[in-house]
Amino acid sequence: MRRLIFIAAILASTVGASRASDVHGATGYWLTENEKAIVQFKACGDAAAELPKPRFCGQIVCSDKPRQPDGALYLDVENPDEDLRKRPLCGLPLIGGLSPASDQKLEDGWIYNPRSGDTYGAEAELVSAEKLKLRGYLGISLLGSSQVWTRVADDRGGC
Numbered sequence: 001m002r003r004l005i006f007i008a009a010i011l012a013s014t015v016g017a018s019r020a021s022d023v024h025g026a027t028g029y030w031l032t033e034n035e036k037a038i039v040q041f042k043a044c045g046d047a048a049a050e051l052p053k054p055r056f057c058g059q060i061v062c063s064d065k066p067r068q069p070d071g072a073l074y075l076d077v078e079n080p081d082e083d084l085r086k087r088p089l090c091g092l093p094l095i096g097g098l099s100p101a102s103d104q105k106l107e108d109g110w111i112y113n114p115r116s117g118d119t120y121g122a123e124a125e126l127v128s129a130e131k132l133k134l135r136g137y138l139g140i141s142l143l144g145s146s147q148v149w150t151r152v153a154d155d156r157g158g159c
Contacts, residue, residue: 131148
């Protein structure tokens with residue numbers, strides 16, 4: 001009986017360890033520095049197929065102004081791809097391809113700026129449990145700018 005309990009405990013810890021690699025400290029909801037949007041970070045794509053280093057993405061899940069005065073959703077009108085200009089900003093993939101470099105850092109990703117339609121390289125660092133430093137850059141990290149986002153409990157009702 002003890003052997004059975006021991007084997008069950010080993011199996012449970014192995015399953016837990018494989019799921020733990022799908023989670024990073026940056027996973028969750030983040031209020032942008034200008035407090036105009038909430039971005040949800042989570043493993044993206046088929047995270048299980050990318051073990052042990054799943055990629056992480058972020059999408060806009062709440063905006064201070066999701067709709068225009070006539071009630072229509074704001075769209076991604078600055079996107080250089082004409083086919084994507086009709087997609088709403090709410091739900092927009094803003095960050096992608098971030099790969100864990102450590103428990104605190106994500107690297108080698110991209111970030112999209114819907115105000116300009118430009119895409120930049122990106123990295124993120126979990127400064128504390130409540131602060132995420134996100135850096136967008138052109139080519140190399142030295143040629144960029146950073147923002148510090150604040151963790152929030154949820155999407156505050158969404159867009």
